[in-house]
Structure formats: structure tokens, C-alpha cells
Amino acid sequence: MLERARAAGIGLIVIPGIDVAQCRGALALAETTPVVYVAVGVHPNSSGDFDPATVDELRALAAHPKVVAIGEIGLDYYWDRVTPTQQAVAFRAQLALAAELGLPVIIHNRDASEDVAGILEAWVQSEDFRNSPLATRPFAGVMHAFGGDVALAERAYRWNFLLGIAGPVTFKNARQMHALIPQLRADRLLIETDAPYLTPHPHRGKRNEPGYVALVADKIAELLDTSVAEVAQQTSALAMAFFGLAERNGWTNAGGTNAGGRENHV
Numbered sequence: 001m002l003e004r005a006r007a008a009g010i011g012l013i014v015i016p017g018i019d020v021a022q023c024r025g026a027l028a029l030a031e032t033t034p035v036v037y038v039a040v041g042v043h044p045n046s047s048g049d050f051d052p053a054t055v056d057e058l059r060a061l062a063a064h065p066k067v068v069a070i071g072e073i074g075l076d077y078y079w080d081r082v083t084p085t086q087q088a089v090a091f092r093a094q095l096a097l098a099a100e101l102g103l104p105v106i107i108h109n110r111d112a113s114e115d116v117a118g119i120l121e122a123w124v125q126s127e128d129f130r131n132s133p134l135a136t137r138p139f140a141g142v143m144h145a146f147g148g149d150v151a152l153a154e155r156a157y158r159w160n161f162l163l164g165i166a167g168p169v170t171f172k173n174a175r176q177m178h179a180l181i182p183q184l185r186a187d188r189l190l191i192e193t194d195a196p197y198l199t200p201h202p203h204r205g206k207r208n209e210p211g212y213v214a215l216v217a218d219k220i221a222e223l224l225d226t227s228v229a230e231v232a233q234q235t236s237a238l239a240m241a242f243f244g245l246a247e248r249n250g251w252t253n254a255g256g257t258n259a260g261g262r263e264n265h266v
Contacts, residue, residue: 001209002033008211009232010035014243016072016106016144017041020057030066037243039069039106044076047090055093062101068243070098071106072144075119078110088119095123102133104242105141107161113148117155124159138241145194150183157188162242164192167200167208170219181223190242191216191235 005013015030016039017023023040030036040061042050061067073094075087098105109116123129124140134140139162146153146163153163163184169177191213193200199208200215214228217235221228240246 001211002035005210006035008214010210010213011236012037012239012245013210014039014068016069017058018043018072019046020054020061023058023061027061027064027066030064037066037068037245038064039071040067041071041073041094041106042090043072044074044087044090044108045079045081047087048082050086050090050093052093054090055097058094058097059101062097062103068103068245069106070094070101070103072108073105074108074144075112075116076108076110077112077115084112084115088115091119092123095119096128099123099126099128099132099134102137104134104137104139104244106164107141107143108145109143109148113152117152120159120161121155137244139238142190142242144192145198147177150180153184153188157185162188162190162238164190165216165220166192166194167198167204167212167216169223170200170215171204172201178223181220186224186226186234187238189220189235190239191220191231 012035014037015026017026019042023038026038030038040058042054042058058070062070073091075084075091077084095105107116107120120141129135140160142162142164143156144164145166147168156163165181168174169181193208193210193213193216195208195210195212197208199206200212203212217228217231221231224231
């Protein structure tokens with residue numbers, strides 16, 4: 001899979017966290033695979049037993065030099081696995097950790113836009129955030145697999161967030177998404193796979209993987225009436241800035257595609 005990603009022009013991969021055990025596994029891979037970096041966090045659907053000890057475990061994991069973000073965190077009201085109250089507890093605690101550590105956040109939002117937006121609005125206006133290194137980073141967060149509307153996008157811009165666009169934009173019946181993309185700021189878009197999920201056309205229904213992120217770039221270029229090279233260069237530069245990887249990897253904002261997630265932001 002990594003070799004196929006390399007052949008597709010993917011230079012860097014960021015694996016977001018789902019739970020503490022998966023974060024440890026991702027870091028073990030990152031230690032032996034130079035192109036792999038990690039975000040640590042507890043997904044809302046895995047937050048049922050989240051407690052202060054979990055925050056301590058994430059804080060310790062985040063000290064690893066290959067950790068570049070906190071995530072994937074947020075709210076998910078589609079799956080009835082964890083109560084909204086418990087999800088919110090985990091979400092707020094991890095946002096506080098991100099501010100403490102100065103790491104950007106990867107936000108999961110499924111059928112919970114108003115509550116997600118309310119929590120994020122309060123966070124970016126908090127004293128903890130304003131006193132955090134996050135307040136001076138190029139970007140504070142990314143709305144992963146963005147499926148909201150222009151109004152939510154405008155709020156995200158005010159929070160200094162990016163918008164992650166994934167495989168569904170390639171679906172033939174995704175007319176709403178096709179109409180949305182030209183209304184979004186091109187200088188605030190990342191592209192991603194969400195592998196192993198949200199596999200883009202023509203591989204829909206199969207396991208997703210990092211190399212397929214190029215298909216997302218192709219579709220966005222078509223919708224924006226621009227070149228794939230332009231989309232690749234701009235989204236790569238944004239991803240490198242977002243994850244703080246430009247200096248680590250000698251990024252010059254010239255040519256090539258790079259990736260960053262289960263997630264794979266190019």
C-alpha cells in the first residue's frame with residue numbers, strides 16, 4: 001500500500017488517532033516508516049470510557065516527535081454508540097489538550113454541525129486558546145471530510161480552520177458537493193482519503209488507501225476549472241503548513257503531491 005502511494009506521488013501520510021491503542025500502533029509504524037506521521041486522539045465513537053487518565057495518556061503520546069496534531073476528535077450523532085454528553089466531554093478535553101500543546105486539531109463532524117460549531121466557537125474565543133501557540137500557527141484545525149454548507153465554511157474560516165475534502169466529491173450523484181466546491185475558498189482546502197473509508201470513484205465500495213487521494217485532486221481541479229498541478233501544489237503547501245512539516249521535510253512549495261491522513265491531506 002505504501003509503495004502504491006509513493007507511485008501515485010504521495011510524499012507524506014498522517015494517520016489520525018481513533019483510540020489510545022490505535023495511536024500507539026500508528027506511532028510504531030511511524031517510527032519505522034519515514035513518510036508516516038501521526039495525530040493522536042480519541043474518536044467520538046470510541047469515547048465511551050474517556051476520562052482524565054485518557055488525557056494523560058494522550059499527552060504522553062503527543063510528546064513523540066512524529067505527532068503533528070490532535071485528532072480525530074469531535075461529535076458523531078449518526079452512530080448511537082456513545083451518548084452526546086460523553087462525546088462532548090471527550091471533545092472539550094481534547095481541545096483543551098490541543099491548546100495546551102499548541103497542536104492543530106482534526107475535527108470529526110457527522111450529523112452534529114450545530115453542536116460542533118458551538119463547541120469550537122467557544123474554544124477559539126477562550127483565554128486558553130488565545131494564550132496558546134495555536135493562536136499564532138498558520139491554521140488551528142481542519143474540518144475533516146467536510147460536508148457542511150457555505151455558512152459552516154464561513155464560520156470555519158473565522159476560526160482559522162481548513163476544510164478537508166474526501167472521496168464523496170468524486171461520486172457521480174454528489175450534486176450538492178459538486179455545487180459547493182466552487183463556493184469554497186480554494187486557499188482553505190485540503191484533500192484527503194479517510195482510508196479505509198469514503199473510497200473515491202471508480203473504486204467506491206472497496207477499501208480506500210492513500211494513493212487514491214489523487215482522484216480527489218482530479219475532481220476538485222475539474223470543479224474549480226483549474227489544473228491538477230495547481231490543486232496538488234496548493235493543497236500540499238497548506239497541508240505542510242498545517243501539520244508543521246515544511247521545515248522538517250525541506251518543503252519548497254514547488255511541485256509534487258504530499259499527503260497527510262486516514263486522512264491523507266495532499
